[in-house]
Amino acid sequence: MEKKRSLLHTQKKKSKKCLDPCPVCDKELYFDEHYSKRAGLLDENEEVVGWMCPFCKSEFDFSNRVTYIMPMDNSRGIA
Ligand SMILES: [Zn+2]
Numbered sequence: 001m002e003k004k005r006s007l008l009h010t011q012k013k014k015s016k017k018c019l020d021p022c023p024v025c026d027k028e029l030y031f032d033e034h035y036s037k038r039a040g041l042l043d044e045n046e047e048v049v050g051w052m053c054p055f056c057k058s059e060f061d062f063s064n065r066v067t068y069i070m071p072m073d074n075s076r077g078i079a
Contacts, residue, residue, distance in 0.1 A: 023064055025056035 020030035029037045038051035041059055050061040059068035 022053040022055060022058070023060070024053060024058040024066065024069060027053065027055040029053065 018026065018028045018030065020036055021027065022029050031037050037054055039054050040048045041050040041052055043049045050059055050067060052059045057070045058066055061067050
């Protein structure tokens, strides 16, 4: 009987990935365990209704559904 030795290298290297990426621009929104970079959106009653990505200015509700996407600016003048 032949002994079979199988070395399984199943350990995956932790790939660098965003913890909380913006669904639109993929920028990292994770700041630390307590805060994110998401900017809160208030309605007229000052109720928080969603959040905005500070990078691409897209707006989302709390189901991460996009409620507003900044239109692509064809005059790339905004710094
Ligand atoms: Zn974004």
